[in-house]
Amino acid sequence: MNAKAPPLNTATMRALAHRLLQPDAAPDVLPPAADELEDLIRRLRGHLSLLAPEVEEQALTHSTDGVLRYCALACVGEAHGKLRVAPLPGLSGAAAYARRLARTLDSLCEHYEKLGGADICPACDRQIMREEPSVLTEYLSPSGATSRSTRIHAHCANTVRRH
Structure with missing residues (x-):
């Protein structure tokens, strides 16, 4: 790319x-x-x-x-x-x-x-478009076993994901 x-x-x-x-x-x-x-x-x-x-x-x-x-x-x-x-x-x-x-x-x-070509917000599962405000955060996997730095929509940063 x-x-x-x-x-x-x-x-x-x-x-x-x-x-x-x-x-x-x-x-x-x-x-x-x-x-x-x-x-x-x-x-x-x-x-x-x-x-x-x-x-x-x-x-x-x-x-x-x-x-x-x-x-x-x-x-x-x-x-x-x-x-x-x-x-x-x-x-x-x-x-x-x-x-x-x-x-x-x-x-x-x-x-x-x-493969990493698009950032997907882990809170809402929508693509983070380049023009959308986003923040870098540590994202803990649903199992709690791993974490990684990822981008998340700014408006999703304080939401809790429920499955």
Whole structure:
């Protein structure tokens, strides 16, 4: 990742992916129309094109966890494969392709965050955007076994997380 570039906004990417993945859980939600589906596919492909190289670079240069690195690189390979193919003809082919892209994008976002590409507030589980006020704090894991320095939203600093 370029040191001057801000972290990618995985929250926005996930929101787009979940628009296509939610109908699987809610059968009463109508699928997108053909023109909207074409736009969604274009946006998903754009996000994958931006995110895959970032995840790959992080996995190759920053990760010391072999399993995390292997899984991230496998997901990057999956993304490249999805970007090389075109949807099958027809609305159902495009919808299936869009859902595959969405699942891959959601997975890449997860790897990006785990590899340290985005700071996730441990109090509210939302991404800390560059322009948001945040503080550096010691975060104790839920098990209490480990602690680490992490950024947290300024407005979350005095909240208690309940599971």
